[in-house]
Amino acid sequence: MRYLSFPYREIPEAAQRREVAEGVYWLRFSLPFALDHINLWLLADGEGWAIVDTGYGNETTRELWQQTFAQALEGRPITRIIVTHYHPDHIGQAAWLGQTWDAPVLITQGELALAQKLRGIPDELIQTEGAAFFQYHGLDAERARLMTENGNRYRNAVTQLPESVEILRDGDMLEIGGHQWRIVGGNGHSPEHACLYREQDQVLISGDQVLPTISSNVSVRMDNANDDPLSDFLDSLQRLGQLPEETLVLPAHGLPFKGLRGRTNALIGHHERQLARVVAACEQAPQSAADLLPVLFRPNLTPHELHFAMGESLSHLNYLERRGQLKRQEVEGVVRFVTE
Numbered sequence: 485m486r487y488l489s490f491p492y493r494e495i496p497e498a499a500q501r502r503e504v505a506e507g508v509y510w511l512r513f514s515l516p517f518a519l520d521h522i523n524l525w526l527l528a529d530g531e532g533w534a535i536v537d538t539g540y541g542n543e544t545t546r547e548l549w550q551q552t553f554a555q556a557l558e559g560r561p562i563t564r565i566i567v568t569h570y571h572p573d574h575i576g577q578a579a580w581l582g583q584t585w586d587a588p589v590l591i592t593q594g595e596l597a598l599a600q601k602l603r604g605i606p607d608e609l610i611q612t613e614g615a616a617f618f619q620y621h622g623l624d625a626e627r628a629r630l631m632t633e634n635g636n637r638y639r640n641a642v643t644q645l646p647e648s649v650e651i652l653r654d655g656d657m658l659e660i661g662g663h664q665w666r667i668v669g670g671n672g673h674s675p676e677h678a679c680l681y682r683e684q685d686q687v688l689i690s691g692d693q694v695l696p697t698i699s700s701n702v703s704v705r706m707d708n709a710n711d712d713p714l715s716d717f718l719d720s721l722q723r724l725g726q727l728p729e730e731t732l733v734l735p736a737h738g739l740p741f742k743g744l745r746g747r748t749n750a751l752i753g754h755h756e757r758q759l760a761r762v763v764a765a766c767e768q769a770p771q772s773a774a775d776l777l778p779v780l781f782r783p784n785l786t787p788h789e790l791h792f793a794m795g796e797s798l799s800h801l802n803y804l805e806r807r808g809q810l811k812r813q814e815v816e817g818v819v820r821f822v823t824e
């Protein structure tokens with residue numbers, strides 16, 4: 485990845501902050517997954533701190549926050565909580581932080597609405613209709629059962645949502661610590677993702693909309709099965725890539741980097757290659773989303789990873805179907821895609 489440079493390679497210790505731009509500090513929290521950390525961003529805001537993203541909704545994260553309050557935050561208050569998107573590692577502690585500091589939570593309408601909707605899905609519905617959905621897309625009954633037997637995992641990872649919020653919109657300007665930050669909307673990884681951009685010195689807090697070393701998951705969810713999030717994601721990458729080349733990108737996972745346009749182009753290229761693989765496979769024989777897993781992803785995915793992989797396989801199929809490059813066929817309760 486010669487097109488990227490990493491100006492800050494020294495990862496902050498637990499509960500410590502590291503300055504990466506004027507008044508902008510890097511915090512790193514652990515996550516209980518293969519993706520083992522998330523970066524949160526602390527912005528000096530008068531007597532206190534604005535925080536961007538909040539960590540996973542578990543007890544370990546709250547304990548780390550308690551240490552962080554005393555150490556990185558030096559006992560100064562959190563003034564506002566900005567949530568980039570609905571995923572549990574980003575929104576997990578938003579309600580708790582808001583209550584602890586009596587501070588507003590800022591989030592887009594699209595992200596809040598999806599978080600509320602997902603928390604409301606009953607366990608039994610996931611165990612029955614969720615499992616049926618994955619079988620309809622070609623998974624065997626046993627793997628479909630393993631993926632859904634725990635019911636609503638989102639509700640376990642986001643134990644509460646804030647009771648009231650301030651709604652963010654694309655293009656909104658936020659003044660934080662005397663600096664202007666613009667909300668830059670993105671789509672495809674989540675419905676209405678918020679990045680924050682400080683034009684004065686070209687700093688972008690990118691959330692999961694663009695990451696330096698991994699490709700953000702772009703998934704079709706069963707509650708929106710005909711959606712085409714890959715189109716949205718590719719459009720958003722094109723737009724983000726228009727920001728100045730000198731922009732310092734502060735991602736939610738991995739190291740801060742420069743080389744935004746090179747990275748957005750590489751990610752677009754990755755999806756174009758994945759789309760070509762799907763078309764080539766469908767030219768040989770009809771393919772379900774599950775049939776395509778070995779074509780698109782490494783083998784031996786855990787049930788947790790299978791959710792992302794099935795969703796992403798479907799996002800490529802829906803993208804191609806919408807453009808008339810593939811057609812769906814249903815045979816004996818399984819849907820497969822073929823070229824015309």
Ligand SMILES: [Zn+2]
Nearest residue numbers: 569571673692
């Ligand atoms: Zn995410």
